Amino acid sequence: MFTGIVEEMGSVVSLEKRDDMVMWDGSTGEGTELKVKADIMMDGAYLGCSICVSGVCLTATQLDEANQIFAVGLAPETLRKTNLGTLKEGSAVNLERASEIGGRNSGHFVQGHVDGTGTIVDKWVDEDSLFIKVEVPPSLLKYVVPKGFIAIDGTSLTVCEVDYVNNYFTFMLIEYTQKKIVVPLKEVGEQLNLEVDVLGKYAESALAAVTPRIEELEKEVGELKEMIKKLT
Structure with a gap:
């Protein structure tokens, strides 16, 4: 979870397609890797931590502390839904570390799941x-x-x-x-x-669950009104 309060602007080091990404079963597959140079993001960073890159929650897969560079993988779904695939070397990106439980939130609850x-x-x-x-x-x-x-x-x-x-x-x-x-x-x-x-989105989902029942009740009320009219 993030707050939407950007901590720093990082600089893209590289965005490249790789064919040596190791899968869960030891085989290799093709994937996209993004490397970003940043200062604040490296403070307390660890492999597997979440970093919000221009609104996208990503997982740190490599940390080069000497050069202040972190790497993240970009899934095909991420490339389809976001603008990260258009980044070039030197592009600026907004960065934010995951928020701490109990910490202040000067923005709002941001998931890092771009719509x-x-x-x-x-x-x-x-x-x-x-x-x-x-x-x-x-x-x-x-x-x-x-x-x-x-x-x-x-x-x-x-x-x-x-x-x-x-x-x-x-x-x-x-x-x-x-x-x-x-x-x-x-x-x-x-x-x-x-x-x-x-x-x-939660409100829409909750309403969708009850809307059919509301429509059914409205139909039944309408039918009762017609029956009453005929009796009177």
């Missing part, structure tokens, strides 16, 4: 704030609500406006945040990793 990506379609400045407009598929936008939480490239942010007809939402970054995360460095047309507030 999909959105595309930047506009950017503008309002005094010292930077506004960004993001186009999102309707299947994802339904979980986004005005003034609700959303994690963007791993950063806990507040939604400003939502347009469910034209499929976009906006958010803004205060002057302090602009200098601490990678989002302001991205241009119109680039992608952002998005994780919606998990509470919305």
